Structures are given as C-alpha cells and as structure tokens.
Amino acid sequence: MVDKNFLPTEQDIAFFNEYGYWISQKIIDDERLTLLKHHMDKVYNGEFETGRAPWKAWKDTPGLRQTDNCHWSDYTLRELAVDPLIGQIAAKLLNTKSTRLWHDQLLYKPGTSKERIKANVGWHQDYSYWQCVAEPTLVTAWVAFDDVSVANGCMQVVPGSHKQGLMKVNDFYEQDIDKQEKGLKESLGKLFKPVPIEMKAGQVSFHHALTIHGSGANTTDQPRRSMAIHLMSGESRYRAGTKNDNHMNVRLFQPKHGERFVGDGLPLLYKEQ
Ligand SMILES: O=C(O)CCC(=O)C(=O)O
Numbered sequence: 001m002v003d004k005n006f007l008p009t010e011q012d013i014a015f016f017n018e019y020g021y022w023i024s025q026k027i028i029d030d031e032r033l034t035l036l037k038h039h040m041d042k043v044y045n046g047e048f049e050t051g052r053a054p055w056k057a058w059k060d061t062p063g064l065r066q067t068d069n070c071h072w073s074d075y076t077l078r079e080l081a082v083d084p085l086i087g088q089i090a091a092k093l094l095n096t097k098s099t100r101l102w103h104d105q106l107l108y109k110p111g112t113s114k115e116r117i118k119a120n121v122g123w124h125q126d127y128s129y130w131q132c133v134a135e136p137t138l139v140t141a142w143v144a145f146d147d148v149s150v151a152n153g154c155m156q157v158v159p160g161s162h163k164q165g166l167m168k169v170n171d172f173y174e175q176d177i178d179k180q181e182k183g184l185k186e187s188l189g190k191l192f193k194p195v196p197i198e199m200k201a202g203q204v205s206f207h208h209a210l211t212i213h214g215s216g217a218n219t220t221d222q223p224r225r226s227m228a229i230h231l232m233s234g235e236s237r238y239r240a241g242t243k244n245d246n247h248m249n250v251r252l253f254q255p256k257h258g259e260r261f262v263g264d265g266l267p268l269l270y271k272e273q
Contacts, residue, residue, distance in 0.1 A: 002084050002085040002088055003027075003085065006024060006025055006027050006085055006089070007085075007088060007089060007092060008022060008024075008089060008092050008093060013092060013093060016206065016208070018159075018160070019157075019159035019160055020157065020159060020161060020162030020163070020207060020208040020210065020211035021157045021159065021197070021206060021207040021208070021211055021213075022093060022206045023197060023199060023203060023204075023205045023206075024089065024203055024204045024205070024206070025203065026200055026201075026202040026203050027085060027086075027202065027203070028080075028143060028201075028202040028204070029202060030201070032202075033145055033201050033202055035076055036076060036077065036080060036145055037145050037225060038076075039074050039077050040070075040077070040106055040145070040227075042074065043067065043070050043073055043074055043077065043106065044065075044108070048073040048074065049073065049074050050074070050075070052072045052073055053072070053073060054068060054069050054070045054072055054073050054106075055068040055069040055072070055103075055248055063109060063110060063118060063119030063217065063218070064108070064109050064119040064121065065107070065108040065109075065110075066105055066106070067106040067108075068103055068105050068248065069103050069104060069105075069248075070104060070106050070227075071101070071104050071267075077104070077106070077227065080143065080227055080229070081101055081104040081227070082101060082267050082269050083229075083269065084269055084270060086141045086143075086204065086229060086231075086269065087099045087231065087268075087270035088270045089141070089204075089206065090139045090141060090206065090231045090269070090270070091270045091272070093139055093206055094137050094138075094139055094231075094233055096137060096233035096235065097234065097235075097271065097272040098233065098234030098235070098268060098270055098271040098272065099231045099232065099234060099268070099269045099270045100231065100232055100233075100234045100261065100262075100266050100267065100268050100269065101229065101230070101231060101266055101267050101269060102130070102133070102138060102230040102232045102236075102249065102261075103230050103248065103249065104227060104228065104229050105227065105228045105230065106226075106227055107224075107225070107226045107227070108223060108224070108225055109152070109153050109217075109218040110218065110223050111152075111218055111221040111222045111223050111224075112218065112219055112220065112221060118217045119153060119217050119218055120153075120174070120175050120177050120214065120215065120216055120217060121155075121172055121213075121214045121215040122171045122172055122173060122174030122175070122177065122180055122214055123158075123170070123171075123174070123177070123180045123181070123184060123212050123213070123214040124170045124171055124172045124212070124213070124214060125161075125162075125166060125167060125170055125209065125210050125211065125212055125213075126138065126140055126207075126209045126230065127166065127209040127210050128166055128167075128170040129172075129244060129247070130209060130230075130244060130247065131166075131239065131242040131243065131244045132238060132239055132240075132242050132247050132249075132250050133232060133236050133237070133238070133239065133261070134236065134237045134238065134239040134258075135233070135236065135237075136208075136209045136210050137209075137232060137233040137235075137236060138208075138209035138230060138231065138233070138236070139207065139208055139209065139230075139231055140206065140207050140209070140228050140229065140230050141204050141206050141228070141229040141231060142155060142197075142204065142205045142207070142227075142229075143202075143204045143226055143227045143228075143229065144199045144200070144201050144202065144203055144204070144205075144226050145201060145226050145227070146222065146223065146224055146225050146226075147199070147200050147201050148197070148198060148199050148224060148226070149198045150196050150198070150216065151218075151219055151220050152218045152219070152220045152222065152224040153215045153216045153217050153218040153219070153224055154196050154197050154198055154199070154215060154224075155196075155197045155205065155207075155213055155214070155215045156194040156195060156214060156215060156216070157194065157195055157197060157207055157211050157212065157213045158184075158188070158191065158192060158193065158194050158195075158212040158213070159193065159195055161188065161191065161210070161211055161212040162208040162210035162211040163210075164187075164188065164191070164210070165210070166210070167184070167187060167188075167212065168183065168187065169183040169184050169187070172214075177214070177216070180214075232261070234268060234271065235260065236260065236261050237258055237259060237260050237261065238250070238255035238256070238258065238259050238260075238261060239257065239258075240256075240257035241257070249261065249265075249266070252265060253265060253266075
C-alpha cells in the first residue's frame with residue numbers, strides 16, 4: 001500500500017499540466033537513501049547481485065557518469081526503479097491508468113575535488129531521444145540521493161516548455177550552454193526562464209518528456225548522486241522509422257510498428273484497480 005499523503009493533489013496536477021514539472025515531498029527516507037548509495041557504489045565497483053551488468057552507458061559527458069538499467073543488476077536499485085508510489089504519482093501526473101518502466105539511469109556528478117572538469121547537461125527534451133514511443137506520454141522521476149542546489153549542478157527546467165512541441169535545440173551532451181541558450185531564447189523568447197530544481201535528498205522531481213531541462217557543473221567537493229526513472233503510460237506503442245530506432249528498448253524488444261511496449265523487461269509500476 002502506498003502512502004496516499006504523498007500523492008499529488010488536484011492543485012499539484014494542475015501545476016504539472018501548466019508548467020511541465022512537479023516536486024514531491026521527501027518520499028525516500030534517510031535509511032533507504034544510505035542503502036541506495038551503497039548499492040550505487042556496488043554497481044560502480046562491478047558487483048552485480050543478479051549477475052547481469054547494466055546496459056552499457058550510452059556516453060559519459062566529462063564529469064557525468066550515466067548508467068542505464070541498473071534495475072537489471074541490483075535488487076535495491078530495482079526496488080526503487082519499480083517503486084509503486086513513484087509509479088502512481090507518475091500515473092496521476094500523466095493522467096493515465098497505468099505506468100511502466102521505460103528505463104532507469106543512475107547519474108553521478110563527481111565533486112570538483114576529485115575531477116575538475118565541467119559536467120553540464122545540455123538543454124534537451126527527453127522525447128527527442130524517445131520518438132520511437134508514439135505519444136509523448138512519458139515522465140521522468142528524478143530521485144535525489146543527495147541534497148541538490150545550483151552549487152552542485154541541480155537540474156533546471158524551463159516551465160511551460162512542454163507545450164511547445166519538439167524544439168530544434170536539443171542536446172544532452174552539449175557543453176557550450178551559451179550557444180544553446182542563444183538558440184532557445186530565439187525560439188522561446190520570454191518563455192525561456194529556467195528554474196533550478198533545488199531539493200533535499202529523498203525528494204523526487206517529475207518532468208514531462210517535452211519539458212526542456214539541463215544542469216550545470218557540480219562546483220562542490222561532494223558528489224551529486226541520483227537515479228532518473230523514466231516512466232511511460234502502460235498503453236504506449238512503438239512507432240517505427242524515427243531517428244530513435246537505435247534506442248536500446250527497440251534493439252532489445254524488436255517491436256513491430258503500432259505494437260504496445262509490454263513484457264517483463266518493461267515492468268508495470270502501477271495499474272488502476
Ligand atoms: O541529472 C541531470 O542533470 C539531467 C538528467 C536528465 O536529463 C533527466 O533525468 O532527464
């Protein structure tokens with residue numbers, strides 16, 4: 001049973017619809033956070049409880065480690081990636097009857113004392129990487145394992161940008177943020193007003209797949225650790241022939257055009273009774 005006090009209210013859902021993001025209360029307690037960080041270290045040390053390695057990181061930007069599908073490798077991380085409360089929150093925000101895991105991603109930005117290099121995440125919309133899903137009914141639940149602020153490179157979102165459709169400026173790996181911002185100001189005008197998602201460890205931010213977001217460098221001497229849980233409506237179908245046909249889930253499940261994404265590899269987090 002999930003704690004209904006943590007579910008978004010009608011007002012929260014209206015906020016998400018208007019601005020394309022929403023921040024939860026602290027829903028992961030400190031004991032669980034300690035355990036999660038320990039298991040994150042285990043995965044980074046190559047200790048896989050299940051015997052299966054995560055999907056190879058697509059690409060590491062300087063100073064940012066991205067590791068996809070740790071839920072294959074570690075039971076504690078898996079429990080978070082398929083957390084029923086997170087799944088139900090996502091369903092409420094997306095206004096869907098069910099939510100399924102699209103994939104998870106561990107994110108690690110080392111502190112500057114260890115690695116003095118920039119770790120910007122360029123402005124992007126997640127859906128620019130997921131157009132193989134026919135509709136953009138996807139949301140990312142970003143679980144903070146540490147407190148996050150501008151100083152350690154918290155995520156920033158552009159409120160309302162999810163209503164603009166897919167933009168031209170879209171590159172997670174871009175390090176020249178000034179160049180990107182010039183392009184975004186040209187296309188979005190006054191709408192380009194980024195908001196930092198500052199949170200305490202254990203809070204979770206949710207952003208729509210079309211919300212423009214990115215993050216700056218971690219300038220502190222401590223790591224910034226998190227898991228991004230990418231969730232989709234349980235009704236999501238495959239659209240063939242987009243530039244995202246190289247997505248790992250298309251390569252793994254080889255669906256036919258128009259088929260629903262289903263199966264054990266894409267676990268259901270929530271289904272309305
Ligand atoms: O962790 C970050 O700074 C960016 C993560 C991100 O782009 C996402 O979770 O969609």
